[in-house]
Amino acid sequence: MSKVKDMNLAKEGALKIMWAEDHMPVLMNIKKRFEKEKPLKGLTLACCLHVTKETAVLMKTLKAGGANVYICGSNPLSTQDDVSAALAADGINVFAWRGVTNDEYYWCIDQVLDAKPNITMDDGGDLVTRIITKRPELLKNIVAGTEETTTGVIRFRAMEKDGVLKYPVIAINDAYTKHLFDNRYGTGQSTIDGILRATSVLICGKNFVVSGYGWCSRGIAMRAKGMGANVIVTEVDPLKALEAVMDGFYVMPLISAAEIGDIFVTATGCKDIVRKEHISKMKSGAILANSGHFDAEINKKDLDALTKSKKTIRPNVDEHTLKNGNKIYLLAEGRLVNLAAAEGHPSEVMDMSFANQALSAEYITKNKGKLAAKVYTVPEDIDMNVARLKLESMNVKIDSLTPEQKRYLTGWKEGT
Numbered sequence: 091m092s093k094v095k096d097m098n099l100a101k102e103g104a105l106k107i108m109w110a111e112d113h114m115p116v117l118m119n120i121k122k123r124f125e126k127e128k129p130l131k132g133l134t135l136a137c138c139l140h141v142t143k144e145t146a147v148l149m150k151t152l153k154a155g156g157a158n159v160y161i162c163g164s165n166p167l168s169t170q171d172d173v174s175a176a177l178a179a180d181g182i183n184v185f186a187w188r189g190v191t192n193d194e195y196y197w198c199i200d201q202v203l204d205a206k207p208n209i210t211m212d213d214g215g216d217l218v219t220r221i222i223t224k225r226p227e228l229l230k231n232i233v234a235g236t237e238e239t240t241t242g243v244i245r246f247r248a249m250e251k252d253g254v255l256k257y258p259v260i261a262i263n264d265a266y267t268k269h270l271f272d273n274r275y276g277t278g279q280s281t282i283d284g285i286l287r288a289t290s291v292l293i294c295g296k297n298f299v300v301s302g303y304g305w306c307s308r309g310i311a312m313r314a315k316g317m318g319a320n321v322i323v324t325e326v327d328p329l330k331a332l333e334a335v336m337d338g339f340y341v342m343p344l345i346s347a348a349e350i351g352d353i354f355v356t357a358t359g360c361k362d363i364v365r366k367e368h369i370s371k372m373k374s375g376a377i378l379a380n381s382g383h384f385d386a387e388i389n390k391k392d393l394d395a396l397t398k399s400k401k402t403i404r405p406n407v408d409e410h411t412l413k414n415g416n417k418i419y420l421l422a423e424g425r426l427v428n429l430a431a432a433e434g435h436p437s438e439v440m441d442m443s444f445a446n447q448a449l450s451a452e453y454i455t456k457n458k459g460k461l462a463a464k465v466y467t468v469p470e471d472i473d474m475n476v477a478r479l480k481l482e483s484m485n486v487k488i489d490s491l492t493p494e495q496k497r498y499l500t501g502w503k504e505g506t
Contacts, residue, residue, distance in 0.1 A: 092178035093201070095171040095187035103143075103176030107150075110143040113437035115483035116445045116476060117147055124155035129452045131156030136207035138199060138217035139238065140168040140429055141177070141186040144440035149182050151448050159183065160205045162198035164213040165383070166190045167422060167430035196220065203228060209451055210235035212259075214383045215242035222249070222256060234258040234454040234461055236447055240273070240304065241359050241383035243465065250464050258461035260450045265468035267442040267476040269305045276435030276443075278309025280428035281355060281381045282317065288406040288421045288431040289377060291353075294318030299351035301344060302358035303330040306381060310355055311339055322347045344368055353377045355427070356387035366392035374416035379427040388424040406431040441483075445476045 111118055124130070135157045139145050145161070153159050161177070163169040163186035171188050178184045183205070185198035199220050208231055212218050218235060221228050234257055237243050243263045249255035263269055282293065298319035300311045307323070311334070315321045324344040325331035331341050344363070347354075348371040356363045359382055369378075369392060380387045394400075396412050403409040403419075406427075410418045422430035434440075449472045454461075481488065491499070498504060 092174075092182075092184040093187070093198070094174040094178050094184055097175050097178065099172035100175040100179040103146075103170070103172030103174070104179070106143040106170070106173055107146045107176055110147050110437040110440075114144065114147050114441040114444070116441045116479040117151055117448065119479055119483075120445055120448050121147075121151040121154050124151060124448070124452075128156035129455055130209075133208045133455065134158045134205050135160065135209045135211060135451065136202045136205060136217065137161040137211040138164045138202065139211060139213045140164055140434060141174045141184070142168070142170050142429070142434045142440075143173050144434065144437050144444060146173050146177050146182075147437075148444040148447055149177055150180065151444075152451065153180075153182060155448070155452070157209075157451075158205070160185075160202040160207070162186050162202045162217075163190065163195075164216065165426060165429065166192075166195055167425045168434070170433070200225075206231045208233050209454055211238070211447060211451070212236070212242050213238040215245035218242075218246065218249075218259065222254060226256075229256050232257050233458050234260065236260045236262050236450050236454075237465075238262050238443070238447070239383055240269070240306070244359060246465050255463050255465070257463050258454075258466060259464075260454070260466045260468055262443065262446050262450060262468060265443075265446045265473045265476070267473050267480070268446055268468075272435060272439050272443040273305035274309035274312070276309070276439040277306040277357065277381055277428060278311075278313035280432055280435045281310045281357070281379070282313045284381075284406075284427035284430070284432035285353065285355075285377070285379055285421065288379075288404065288427065289419070291377070293353075296320065296352040297322060297347075297350050299324065299344070299347045299354045301325075301354070301356040301363045301387070303327070303334045304357070304359070306357040307355075308334075308337070310357060310381065311337075314353075315339070319353075322351065345371065348372050351376060353379070355379045355381055357381040358387060359383070361386035362389045364388045366396055369393055369396055369412075369418060370414070372416065372418060375419070376416075377419045377421065378424070379421040380424050381426055381428055383426065385424040388420070390420070390424050393418065393420065442476050442480055445479065446472060449476070
């Protein structure tokens with residue numbers, strides 16, 4: 091049971107998935123074990139994730155582990171229609187197509203939830219929020235869930251604080267093998283990829299403004315600098331701002347950066363980062379892009395209020411001619427530029443993130459009834475195992491501690 095855009099795209103999607111499988115050795119290693127052990131046998135998993143070729147490898151891994159898998163997209167523009175068709179052809183229950191309306195988005199979520207899941211996999215928190223606010227009758231079936239991204243973890247910690255989180259959620263994003271690599275290297279490369287696919291502009295020599303300096307933003311800043319941009323960071327956190335300065339970036343308020351920036355990218359997890367007071371100061375030709383999970387970081391109502399005329403000038407590029415005559419270019423409707431205008435993170439980095447997802451689902455089944463209704467970090471042994479498997483796949487060997495070194499590191503008597 092699925093609803094996708096066009097099943098005729100399945101063959102093309104299958105080829106993309108094969109490419110991802112060839113570049114995700116850790117997850118494929120887990121899949122082989124899951125096929126033998128069936129740790130998820132009899133369980134129903136409801137997933138609200140970006141439907142990409144990498145996500146497809148995770149879905150096939152969960153299915154190999156014995157799970158009955160349902161998936162919908164976690165963003166209106168991030169679904170790869172050929173991949174969703176290929177998954178449907180492979181027996182995965184898919185409700186996802188690119189360009190869903192808001193009503194269609196939640197219809198797809200409800201189709202996934204109608205399966206009465208035992209485990210949820212969320213990316214941004216919309217799936218779990220839907221359960222708690224609209225579908226509480228499903229709670230009795232749910233053992234626990236996982237959350238892929240920073241934005242969702244923030245939401246679930248707020249739910250926990252308010253006492254409304256009704257079941258355990260493992261914060262995949264907080265695993266070292268997720269945020270140190272996926273957020274930094276994945277977002278950094280894929281954001282630049284999305285901007286280039288949408289605009290084909292020269293990055294070198296541009297004033298490139300990055301709002302935020304969390305792991306995603308620092309990855310973007312790093313990659314923009316590597317391509318020759320003059321990188322400016324805007325922040326509200328004094329420690330992160332100081333770190334950005336020490337990393338060699340210009341740091342200033344966005345209102346100041348607005349006057350000199352050529353390309354603006356938000357990745358803060360907050361709302362209304364770019365507002366009318368910033369847009370009105372931007373020079374003609376400025377490019378606006380967002381890599382945060384939701385399209386709330388660039389205030390599109392403010393942009394529209396300042397706009398005299400608007401047209402789509404290239405795929406994923408809307409030209410706004412302002413009332414003052416300046417032209418501002420909004421990429422991918424203000425949604426995640428790396429997924430809406432490109433293919434998302436490289437398979438190699440998603441290999442670790444989705445390995446954490448698969449192993450955390452297994453952990454949930456082994457610890458049914460033992461976890462409280464709160465947000466948990468990924469167990470350290472899972473995190474370290476993913477790192478070891480990744481190193482092995484890269485043919486990288488490391489040292490190990492001697493027994494004496496282990497005693498030294500766990501003792502306190504030896505000193506000067």
